[in-house]
Amino acid sequence: MPDPKDPQAPPAVKQRIEELAGEVQRLNDAYYAVGDSPLPDAEYDALKDELAALVAEHPELEPADSPLGKVNAPSELTGPTVRHARPMLSLGKATTEEQIRAFCERFPGKVFRVSEKLDGLSLSVVYTGGTLEHVATRGTGEVGELVTEKVRHVVPDLPHAIGEDGRVEVRGEAVMLRSVWSAYNEAHPDRILTNPRSGAAGTLMQKDPEAAAAAGRLLRFFAFGADRDGAPVDIAALDGIEDAATVVCPDADAVIAAIEAIGARRDDLDYDIDGAVVRLHDPAEFDAAGFNSAEPRGAIAFKYPPEERTTKLLAVEWQVGKVGRIAPRARVEPVFVGGVTVENITLHNPRLIRERDLRVGDTVAVVRRGDVIPFAGRAIVEDRDGSEEEIVPPVDCPSCGTELEIRGTGEERWCTNLQCxxxxxxxxxxxxxxxxxxxxxxxxxxxxxxxxxxxxxxxxxxxxxxxxxxxxxxxxxxxxxxxxxxxxxxxxxxxxxxxxxxxxxxxxxxxxxxxxxxxxxxxxxxxxxxxxxxxxxxxxxxxxxxxxxxxxxxxxxxxxxxxxxxxxxxxxxxxxxDRPVDVAAAGDSPLKGATVVVTGAFTHGVTGAKISRPDLTRLVEQAGATASSSVSATTTYLLAGANVGAAKTDKAATLGVEVVDPDTLWGWLKDAGVA
Structure with a gap:
């Protein structure tokens, strides 16, 4: 592309600006109107950043309908609408520590708060006289689409009444939990949801919310702000409203530390986050900071490295596993995603390949979260040029030549030759x-x-x-x-x-x-x-x-x-x-007879070395406790190490479950004679 600063460049630049503006709006329509994400967030951000850079050089070439300087929204809202009492805005973006420090320096001496930036769909929930009046999407920022009846079905945890006087507006994010997304896809291999983010948006676009709920497409609502008749309200005081995890920070150093802590626990959460939100803690100071056409000046979003990127699918190999399952593994052009360079991905099974119509030569979205093996989320069919090749599962074992069996809903191929x-x-x-x-x-x-x-x-x-x-x-x-x-x-x-x-x-x-x-x-x-x-x-x-x-x-x-x-x-x-624990032989400690959940990272209380969760769980069981995987009303203690996700601690607080820190836990284990 010609240099935008070249005086001969404007015709080519004008064409590129128009292409980018049209593509960004197309993607906005796909997500906010249909509930689909044709491109990963990182690719979308790159397109919008390129558009912004070109427009900054040539403001006279910006189209009248440019998506810049506006809230990300569809071209038009198709359902019934409501005007927001105050605009629902997007957030400015930061990707470096320097940008976050520069933001904090604009407000010297002020206190900030940092929270997880949930990757879902923003909603405004309004109660009048304690009763749910309406729920609306962000929409254009000024006007939202009403989704009240849909939310009643697909967000079962959102209370229909809160016992508060006046007009209370709660703003937050509706997300599809990763566990819900996985369970839905497993139960509906013919209608797989690309990712939890698309799952959340698409669920609220469903015409039959009862059927969506019956199929398991349920969402969770996390609040990040509330007010009564325009005055700020403490979310914790609202019965049944679950708030996003928040850390109050006195300065920029504490803000950076909070962002790093959220990033460290990102992989352990049961919901997707794509960043951390930094904002002025005092509501009055936040309002006083004002806003521009699309963004509040008193808040900014820090974006973590992407967990989803696109690359080219080069070839597919069929690998023989230890019990005879033939698994498809794809070689892709190297791509940096989820903090590592990925060259190989899994395609899961032949049915998924067929239903997602994946082909050699496709541009595919590669997903990697934590230590999960990278996999192909979908093909970008708009990029096809006709040279792509169908992926055909083998008929015979690639190793021994034995004719393969087809088993299960995934249409997996199996080699039955034990001497393969x-x-x-x-x-x-x-x-x-x-x-x-x-x-x-x-x-x-x-x-x-x-x-x-x-x-x-x-x-x-x-x-x-x-x-x-x-x-x-x-x-x-x-x-x-x-x-x-x-x-x-x-x-x-x-x-x-x-x-x-x-x-x-x-x-x-x-x-x-x-x-x-x-x-x-x-x-x-x-x-x-x-x-x-x-x-x-x-x-x-x-x-x-x-x-x-x-x-x-x-x-x-x-x-x-x-x-x-x-x-x-x-x-x-x-x-x-590995023997059954003799509870009667355990010494005295609060763990004896307790039901516990172990979460987070731990170091040994005596040696200081890192201790695995299974090994720690074994010690806890030897002290007479029963270990469980999830917090419930029967849980006695949540044993919380470092980098703990907010989901378990929030649930523990809601249920009145005591959260135990590592030092206390090791004291109990010593009392029981097992540490």
Whole structure:
């Protein structure tokens, strides 16, 4: 594109400005009028930033209907509308610490507040005389679309009455929880929602809100401000209204720290956030700061690195897993998303590929959240030029050539040949992994090489390796060979629970291994001899899992391998740490008999080393507590470490559950004699 500063550039620049203005408005219409997000936020922001930069250089070329300087909104509102008592504005954007400090410096000596910037749909909820009067979208900022009846169905937690006099307006964000989004997509593979943000917007566009609610498309409302007849109101004083997590900060340093803390817990939240909102804490000072045409001057949004970007899908490989599932993995042009450079993504299963019409050569939206494997959210079909190629699932196993079976709603391909070389290698890698035998330093590259050479064929073969054997390989010296053999020797004490994990029994998760140990099984042979009925009697083990366990241990190859592991000195009996806890033997502490939820990151109270959540949970159970995964009315304590998300602590506060800090917890564990 020609340089915008070049006096010959205006015709080309004018065309580009018009293209960008039209594209930004098209995207606004797609999201705010239809509930679809054709592009990730980062791509949308980039288009709008480019438009703003060009218009700043050539203001005379800005179209009359330019989306700049306005609230993001559709071209027109199609339903019944209401005029907002005061405008609902967008927020200015910052992406660097310097920009946040510059914002704070505009208000010297002032106090700020920082809150999560929820990624959903802004709503105005108005109560008159304590009764819900109406709910409206932000709309154009001046005028919103009425969605009152829809909200009554799809936002069940929003109270219809609050017991407050006068006209109370609550402003906040309607979001679809990640757990709700995942559950909906699992139940409706034919109508998958692209992401929670689109799920929230699309739900409020549904013509039949009752049907949407019945299908599980439910939203949650978090308030970020409220007033009564124009005067500020404390959200905490409004019965049933859930407010967004907020931190009050006396200066810019505290603001930066709060933004970093929110970013650190971002991946642990059950809802999407794309940034943090910084605003003047005092409502009167915020109002006094005023606003421009689309943004309040007393607030700004800090945007975190994007978790969704677009890139080109280059090729698809079909990988054979440890239990025979053939999983599609795509190679893409490298793209920086979610804090890392991504070159490979998962496509989940053949049905998803077919229903999303993903093709080699497509521009695809890549999604990455936390440590979740990056996946393709959707294809950008508008970018197709006809050269794209259909992705065809294999008919035969890529490793052994066995004809594949098609199973399940995902139309997944499975190799049934237990001697498939790829399956054997994957099973060996899994046995050596940290959750199982934990053979530190025994890498997948060496396992694959030894398997290809026929040296490793069964798990028992690990324990037959000698340093002399390994020294025969290039780049394996005497020290490396000895270290490898020593690591394998140390892994012999893995015990029943980790042995069950390492065997990669179909449908039997890590949690099932723990349940079997807690159920009183002492030896792996005892588990192998159990019947379906006996296994079904154990908590959380259903018929299909029980049948899978029985079928697995009925295989002659497994019987032979277990015997070989025993003969080679591998410990396959339950360890004391995995036995049922003797509550009566626990010392005195408030944990005895309590129901607890563990959340956040912890360090050991004695050694100072990082301690995993499963290990901490085990200590808590040894102190006589029962661990649960979610906060409820039956929860006694929420054990909260560092970087805790607001969802659990807010729920604990609502239910009157005591939140316990790490120092207090370690004191209790010492009292119980387990720390």
């Amino acid at each position: 070389p790829a399956q054997i290698t994957r099973r060996l890698m899994h046995w050596a992994s940290r959750p199982a035998a934990d053979m530190e330093g025994v890498g997948n590259v060496w396992i694959e090489k030894l398997a290809d050479d026929g040296v490793l064929q069964t798990r028992a073969d690990f324990y037959r390796l000698t340093a002399e054997q390994l020294m025969g390989y290039e780049r394996m010296g005497e020290v490396s060979a000895r270290n490898t053999v020593d690591a394998i020797e140390r892994s012999k004490g893995l015990g029943l629970r980790r042995a069950l994990i390492g065997l990669a029994i179909p449908m039997a998760s890590d949690g099932i291994a723990k349940r079997l140990c807690l159920a009183g099984y002492e030896r792996i042979e005892d588990v192998a001899a159990a019947t379906v009925a006996e296994l079904e009697a154990i908590r959380d083990i259903g018929t299909k899992v029980a049948e899978s366990l029985v079928a697995f241990f009925a295989r002659e190859t497994i019987v032979t391998e277990i015997a070989a592991l025993r003969e080679l000195g591998v410990h396959l009996d339950v360890l004391d740490e």
